[in-house]
Amino acid sequence: METFKGLWTSENGDGTYVTSLSNIPMDVLNSEQVLVQVFYSSLNYKDALSSSGHRGITRNFPHIPGIDAAGIVINDPMGKFKPGSQVIITGFDLGMNAHGGLAEYVSVPWNWIIKLPSGLTLEKSMQIGTAGLTAGMAVLALQQNGIVPSDGPIVVSGATGGLGMCSILLLKHLGYEVIAIIGKKELHGFLKSIGVDGIIDREEFLQETSKALYSMRFTGAIDTVGGDTLIKILKSLKAGGSVAACGMAASIDLNLQIYPFILRGVRLLGIYSADSPLELKQKVWNKFSKEWNFPLDNIVKTIHLEKAPKIMQDMLAGKTSGRYLVKTIG
Incomplete structure (x- = not known):
C-alpha cells in the first residue's frame, strides 16, 4: 500500500x-x-x-x-x-x-x-470526541468544586454546539437542572427534547445594562464562548458558584472587575483538554465507559x-x- x-x-x-x-x-x-x-x-x-x-x-x-x-x-x-x-x-x-x-x-x-x-466502542468514542471529553472535564471540575445537583441550576452557553450539547446531556444524566444560553431560536424545541429545563436567548441575556453584579441565578456554569457571555455569567453566579471556562468562540477578552470573586467567592475554572495529562484523559474516558x-x-x-x-x-x-x-x- x-x-x-x-x-x-x-x-x-x-x-x-x-x-x-x-x-x-x-x-x-x-x-x-x-x-x-x-x-x-x-x-x-x-x-x-x-x-x-x-x-x-x-x-x-x-x-x-x-x-x-x-x-x-x-x-x-x-x-x-x-x-x-x-x-x-x-x-x-x-x-x-x-x-x-x-x-x-x-x-x-x-x-x-x-x-x-x-x-466503549470506537464509534461511541468518536461520538464523544474532543467535545465530549472537554465537557467531561468541565463537569468533573464542577464536581470537584462541590457543585451538586441539589444546589441549583447549571447554565451552559453555546448550547447548540457539540461541546454545549455534550455538556447538557452529561449534566442531565447526572441529575442536574440545566439552563441553556443560545443564539439559534429555531433549536429551542430540540433542546427541550433533550432535557433542557430552561432557555435564555443570548441577545436578551446580554442586553441588560452593565452592572458590577447581577442577581444570583446560577449555581454553576459551563461556558464555551467567552467574552461578554462569560462576564455576565460570572456576575450572575450564586455565592460560592463555579464556572468551567472551555471556549472562546465569541472573544478571548475578559474585561471584568474583581467583585464576583471577592464579594461572592465565585471560582473561574480553566479547562484545557488538548494538552491535559494522559492520566486525566484516561480518567474521563473511563467514566464515559461506565457511570457516564x-x-x-x-x-x-x-x-x-x-x-x-x-x-x-x-x-x-x-x-x-x-x-x-x-x-x-x-
Whole structure:
C-alpha cells in the first residue's frame, strides 16, 4: 500500500486554501511513531479552522486535519501497544501541526494514545470526541468544586454546539437542572427534547445594562464562548458558584472587575483538554465507559470523509449544531 485516503488541506497560489479527499502517500506519516488505522473521527471547530488555512492552528501546509481519531494499532516501533489494540487519540498536536485523524491512517507518538476502555466502542468514542471529553472535564471540575445537583441550576452557553450539547446531556444524566444560553431560536424545541429545563436567548441575556453584579441565578456554569457571555455569567453566579471556562468562540477578552470573586467567592475554572495529562484523559474516558455511559445518537450526525469539507465550511459560517461523527473506512 503506497497511498491512503484522507482529507488534504493545501494552499493555492492566490493564498487561499482548499481541503479535498485525496490519495495521500504513506511516506508523509512518521515511520518511527505508532501507526494506527483510523475507523472513526469527528468534526470540531478547530478542524474547520485548520482546514481553512488558519495559521494560528496549523503552521505548515499541506496538511491532514482532524484533532480526533479512533482505530486499531497496525505497528508500534516502541512496543507499547500490540497490533490490533483499539485506541483513542485526541488533542496534543494531532490535526494541528501533526497530521490528523481525518484519514484512513495516522501516526502519532505512543504517549498521545489512550487504550479504548471496555464498555466503549470506537464509534461511541468518536461520538464523544474532543467535545465530549472537554465537557467531561468541565463537569468533573464542577464536581470537584462541590457543585451538586441539589444546589441549583447549571447554565451552559453555546448550547447548540457539540461541546454545549455534550455538556447538557452529561449534566442531565447526572441529575442536574440545566439552563441553556443560545443564539439559534429555531433549536429551542430540540433542546427541550433533550432535557433542557430552561432557555435564555443570548441577545436578551446580554442586553441588560452593565452592572458590577447581577442577581444570583446560577449555581454553576459551563461556558464555551467567552467574552461578554462569560462576564455576565460570572456576575450572575450564586455565592460560592463555579464556572468551567472551555471556549472562546465569541472573544478571548475578559474585561471584568474583581467583585464576583471577592464579594461572592465565585471560582473561574480553566479547562484545557488538548494538552491535559494522559492520566486525566484516561480518567474521563473511563467514566464515559461506565457511570457516564449514556446515548448520544440524538445529537450526532454520521457522515463519510468526502462530506467533511463542506460541513467544516458550514461550521465556520455558524450553520451547524451538535456533533458530526466521521466514518473514515468504507
